[in-house]
Amino acid sequence: MERAEIEAKFTQLLVSELGLDEAKINPEARFEEDLEVDSLGVVELLMALEDEFDVTIPDEEAENLATVRQAVELVVAKLAG
Amino acid sequence: MNRIALVTGGSRGIGRAIALGLAADGCRVVVNYATSEDAAAAVAEEIRSGGGDAIAIQADVSNEGAVSDLIGKIDAAMGPVEVLVNNAGVTRDGLLARMRSDDWDRVMEVNLRSVFLCTKAVMRGMLKNRWGRIISIGSVSGLAGNPGQANYAASKAAIIGFTKSVAKEVGGRGITANVVAPGFIESDMTASLGEAALEAAASAASVGRLGRPEDVAAAVGYLAGEQAGFITGQVIVVDGGLTI
Numbered sequence: 001m002e003r004a005e006i007e008a009k010f011t012q013l014l015v016s017e018l019g020l021d022e023a024k025i026n027p028e029a030r031f032e033e034d035l036e037v038d039s040l041g042v043v044e045l046l047m048a049l050e051d052e053f054d055v056t057i058p059d060e061e062a063e064n065l066a067t068v069r070q071a072v073e074l075v076v077a078k079l080a081g
Numbered sequence: 082m083n084r085i086a087l088v089t090g091g092s093r094g095i096g097r098a099i100a101l102g103l104a105a106d107g108c109r110v111v112v113n114y115a116t117s118e119d120a121a122a123a124v125a126e127e128i129r130s131g132g133g134d135a136i137a138i139q140a141d142v143s144n145e146g147a148v149s150d151l152i153g154k155i156d157a158a159m160g161p162v163e164v165l166v167n168n169a170g171v172t173r174d175g176l177l178a179r180m181r182s183d184d185w186d187r188v189m190e191v192n193l194r195s196v197f198l199c200t201k202a203v204m205r206g207m208l209k210n211r212w213g214r215i216i217s218i219g220s221v222s223g224l225a226g227n228p229g230q231a232n233y234a235a236s237k238a239a240i241i242g243f244t245k246s247v248a249k250e251v252g253g254r255g256i257t258a259n260v261v262a263p264g265f266i267e268s269d270m271t272a273s274l275g276e277a278a279l280e281a282a283a284s285a286a287s288v289g290r291l292g293r294p295e296d297v298a299a300a301v302g303y304l305a306g307e308q309a310g311f312i313t314g315q316v317i318v319v320d321g322g323l324t325i
Binding site (some may be wrong): 040043044047 | 205209321
């Protein structure tokens, strides 16, 4: 899957799963501070990512996930195997 | 109500009554059991013969792998669990001064660890659905203490703290978590207490009798329904007035 495709799907998930405003989503946006996603929301996002991209994200890798870019990088790395 | 309900330890006693009660309310019921295969199959059959939908699935709910397998089987057979009733429990009674650590550990595993494992395992589906009911069976022993039950009482008290925390975590997602705390209920578990103790328990209750499994099931059924969506983090005591 191309990176641009991953980013597009990721943005869709943020809108559909967490009800975020698409206009606010950019790579540097921070989940908690900029997008107002609470800690459980980040957990829900991870679960949605696992389902959407068919990857497993262990808790220790998810711990320091703060921005949209970091989350996309994580998925890219997972898909690269 | 047509929700998918999992009742751990659903083959006998209170669990059986809860399974039958939820089925009567329209739930599709998974009757989990550890060892009582025939009894669990009979509960599922009783539900099906009444026009309901039920299956019996074996799993030691104190074992993480077994819980994962259980949830996988339910997902495949019915779908995501929407109503979880953490009912599985054991007693290993004895005065603290003589209590073996094995008896402490086993009670904690079956009564408390199972609640953590099962609740965690169903959380993904409930979060996704923005709806869920977690109902854990506590005990008046966990509220008032009971000689000979330091382990059992500790496990049941711990369930209350667990439930209140979960209620706070996921309340915003349409998921409630509550405890139903029975007093002395006629069941295999209390039969071992002996007739004299049970007579004393009956007269100590304000309503003057022992509870029936159906008395507990009624409270669980209420909390499982749509109508109880504003009740969370609570302990509903079903003891005939024993502890008031």
